[in-house]
Amino acid sequence: MGRILGVLKIIVPLALGVWLVFYFYRQLSGEHKQQLFDAFGRADMIWLWLSVLLGWLSHISRAWRWRYLLDHMGYHPRFWNCYHAVMSGYFMNLLLPRAGEASRAALLYRREKIPFEKGFGTIMAERAVDLILLFLLTLTTILLQFEKLDLFRERIAGFRADQGTSEEGGWGGLFLAILALGVLSGGYFLATRPALRARLMDTLRGFGEGLRSVTATRHKGPYLLHTLLIWVLYVGMFAVGFLCLPATSSVPWAGILAGFVAGAFGIVLVQGGIGVYPAFVAVIVSIYMAPPVGGGLLRPEALAMGWLIWTAQTLMIIVLGGISLLLISRSKATA
Template identity: 30%
Template sequence: MKKVVNILKYVLLLAVSVFLMWYALRSINFAAVQKELGQVNYFWIGATLLISVAGYLSRAVRWRMQFKPLGYHPSLGQTYHALMVGYLANIVLPRAGEVIRCTFLKRSANVPVNTSLGTVITERVLDLLLLVSCIGLTLLLEFDRLHGFFEEIFSSKYKGLEANLQTLYILMAVGLAGALIMGWYIFKNIKRLRQNSLFKKISHFMRGIWQGIASVRKMDQKGAFVFHTLFIWFTYFLTSYLAFFAMPGTSHLTWQAGMAILVVGGIGMSAPVQGGIGVYHILVRTALLLYAIPLDTGMAYALLVHTTQAILVVTMGVISLLVSLANNKKTAAALT
């Protein structure tokens, strides 16, 4: 039954992606888009792909650094291959890639999955903080152009939240009461629960996750960790900005516009659909309208950047998957 539910969930997400992509393309002049794409300077696209590879390697280095304080020492190759397999999985199964990359690292480097998940949670919190910081910086730089755009994105969510505020309060109260009752029950029965095998497993799993989250505090190379965090987001910015020069219709845009596309594209890619398909295209083409870029040109830019980056992730992910499977077979053969 669980497998059927999971299959239905992913089919529904795929249907949502297809619908959003149709919505993004429905008012597009395909001849104009084709003309724009026919004039692409692939030197700049190649540059963005190389920069993206540098960003992935930096993320793998940063992820590896998080394990040292915990007593685990995966190689850079192991963290890199697990990371890219996770990105590949995210294209097919949104958000499943985080668990899958931790599973692959368990197989290749024997790092517990719960510990890896804790480090991934830290990553995601940092990514959220950097995205929010970039949104704030972009609004300061381009307030006149973008405040209405972001207001429309977030106000619709706020209005929906406001309309259901009473329900939200009730749910929060029920959740808090449930948490307090559960906490009281655990406290009163802690000695007996410690003898329960299921409780032991859950407690051990949660302890590992917390250790992974707290690994940053114990890290020796905090400066290097901060550098890689900033460098990763700098590569995201360069990918958005340098791609402007690949098309005549966007080559005149400034680095401030690149910041705008960075944050808008980041919001699109964080949507819970396969690879941000549809959402990314809609948001990016709409944001480019604010810079007097025609809808067709904006869509051509979104298609070019999203498609080339997706091809890169699929290519690197498949290679990493094959390498990881081959290495796991060698390890299993050596142990028998």
């Protein structure tokens, strides 16, 4: 059963991502499909290269920040070993969901002999801090743009009317049914499998210990500064991508923040964000643009921009992450 669940955790999110790619593409009219491909051809690659640079700098900052928590535990790894472990972790996450955290800690043990559980605990701390910041950014974005919810509902209603879908049932009902099934299944497994309950409690304790290590470090100032820098670079990386197309270059900051949050949840939902990231970004960003000519839910330029940003960042992870994995795997342990 455990092996089946592990396979399903990989296949189901990927299937969802692939389905979304074809679903949203089918919703485009012939004219909109042509506009989509025209947008790819008109993209200003200079802005995409700048977006990639900002994304890479955020990974460098993350490697520096990691060293502060390890230093608190009495370990002093070299920066480049931390950097290569971080990039290798991102690379592994593209192959297997959640494999990046474990491989990152394992690679640091191989190179610096820092115990796996210690390194993994600091990574859990990072995840806890990042989740808190994502939650705060999401809450702020919603509060600042609450009036857009009505417009979003109007766009969805118009799209459903064009598709001949009734307001009741449909995808909303299917989503709620799947959500309820997931909750019930999760509750059943937690109630009947003590090992699974113990694993969940270990994970929650790991988050708690990670947060305590953040508050206990003697490098609180630099740690918080790097945390802020990482998220500023994340948002900047995303915002710069809007400038690669004339149609998206005028999207206001409110739309950029909303699109960023939507894309972030897309990456959390599906391994690597394939299919989901561009779709989520396009749906939200299209609200801040003029409605598509001829109807529809998405602006083709918004969908193209989402794919351009996702592709650029993913290729950066594949190339630089692959190089880091090769280098750190071939290196000998530090004496």
